[in-house]
Amino acid sequence: MPEFDLAIRGGTVATASDTFPAEIGIRDGRVVAVAERVADAARTIDARGLLVLPGGIDSHVHIAQASGPGIVMADDFASATRAAAAGGNTMVMPFALQPRGASLREATHAYRAKAEGQCHVDVAIHLIVSDPTPAVLGQELPALIAEGYTSFKVFMTYDDLVLNDRQILDVFDLARREGARVMVHAEGYDAIRYMTEKLERAGTTRPYGHALSRPASVEREAAHRAISHAELVDLPIVIVHVSGRDAMEQIAWAQARGLKIHAETCPQYLTLTADDMKGIGDADPMAGARYVCSPPPRDADNQEAIWSGIRRGIFDVVSSDHCPFRYDDPQGKLNPRGKTSFRWVPNGIPGIETRLPILFSEGVSKGRISLQRFVALTATNHARLYGLYPRKGSIAPGFDADITLWDPNRRETIRQENLHHGSDYTPWEGFSVTGWPVMTIARGEVIAEEGRILSRPGRGAVIRRAVDPDGRPPA
Incomplete structure (x- = not known):
């Protein structure tokens, strides 16, 4: 029996404080291990050449x-x-x-x-x-x-x-x-x-x-x-x-x-x-x-x-x-x-x-x-400000396995025809970007890959938060 449900191998992990090569072991929707090498998993994702970021x-x-x-x-x-x-x-x-x-x-x-x-x-x-x-x-x-x-x-x-x-x-x-x-x-x-x-x-x-x-x-x-x-x-x-x-x-x-x-x-x-x-x-x-x-x-x-x-x-x-x-x-x-x-x-x-x-x-x-x-501005500080940390906002044992695989070199042009929102336009039509999300993993489940939505409505939950004592998030 594999130790993990999912392993992410070969990528570069980035948090709000550090960047390092590591493998990630995920079980029951949570990050269980972040290490140089993790054990066998039921599914392995090859993240070579990609950044592994908090969702x-x-x-x-x-x-x-x-x-x-x-x-x-x-x-x-x-x-x-x-x-x-x-x-x-x-x-x-x-x-x-x-x-x-x-x-x-x-x-x-x-x-x-x-x-x-x-x-x-x-x-x-x-x-x-x-x-x-x-x-x-x-x-x-x-x-x-x-x-x-x-x-x-x-x-x-x-x-x-x-x-x-x-x-x-x-x-x-x-x-x-x-x-x-x-x-x-x-x-x-x-x-x-x-x-x-x-x-x-x-x-x-x-x-x-x-x-x-x-x-x-x-x-x-x-x-x-x-x-x-x-x-x-x-x-x-x-x-x-x-x-x-x-x-x-x-x-x-x-x-x-x-x-x-x-x-x-x-x-x-x-x-x-x-x-x-x-x-x-x-x-x-x-x-x-x-x-x-x-x-x-x-x-x-x-x-x-x-x-x-x-x-x-x-x-x-x-x-x-x-x-x-x-x-x-x-x-x-x-x-x-x-x-x-x-x-x-x-x-x-x-x-x-x-x-x-x-x-x-x-x-x-x-x-x-x-x-x-970038990680702090888009994930970690949001979790800290609004009572979601340490469940959300970073990649470490105990956190929800909310992870985005990112190609830092990929060039794309934003087009309305490729977007998934309900509006009929984007203000950034024709805007060129370098860096693109290639896979989104939410609580250990791959929910989007290369622009394809793989999840179903209802898999996301409405989260209850506790009152969180104030402390300024790290800059």
């Missing part, structure tokens, strides 16, 4: 989420987790959104029911708190945290989601008391409303107006305000999807003062610019809607600033902020109201499958970051 964890994705009247998100749990697996990910973290006036607990349980039996990879669910009533703060949210929903997001903008400063402070206070992790969407609501109305009066209604309505100053101000509230409450927070220099400098200032402010950025802020929303060279006046997301991409100077922040350790994680809509669809980007003004174009772009190849190519292959830093 990607994408801790900021939107799946099957309500998006406003007449708007339908392009991915359900089956399609989104299928795309995640093809892109080298073994876990994703979507959001259960509380509609204003509704029960947070009921919304969470209904959202979990959508995920059950549908996922190709493991899932852990964040919450979105839009209505922190006394019942929510006093009963529902503490009970949900005890059930394993240990992280939640608050918004400083959007009509149906924005919290005022007092509400944010109340939510922060509860999170500190209960040991939960808070994510913050930092953009100033009133400034965006002012700019949007001003632009519309001037006749600026096409997609590029979205970038003009959300200049860097509205993100900078909100980031500083969120940091100030966190300092007042003495709460670690994560400021998500940081788009450029201004907000990043606020975070760096706070970190230099010893405040526990974590930061996330996304591939769109490393590779896209606001000019993409102009649709230059495209006869379709709405073409730029494909790139509308919040905060918007900035410019080349801000891209370099974000790379500098990644190298300096200001950023803990790179997520996709996958928020997929179809473009050529009256329930998507080209909805009737969206054609009248940028304010009605659904905010969000697909990116769950392309996050890892883009970051590897632009980061590791071009010498901007080390391989170890």
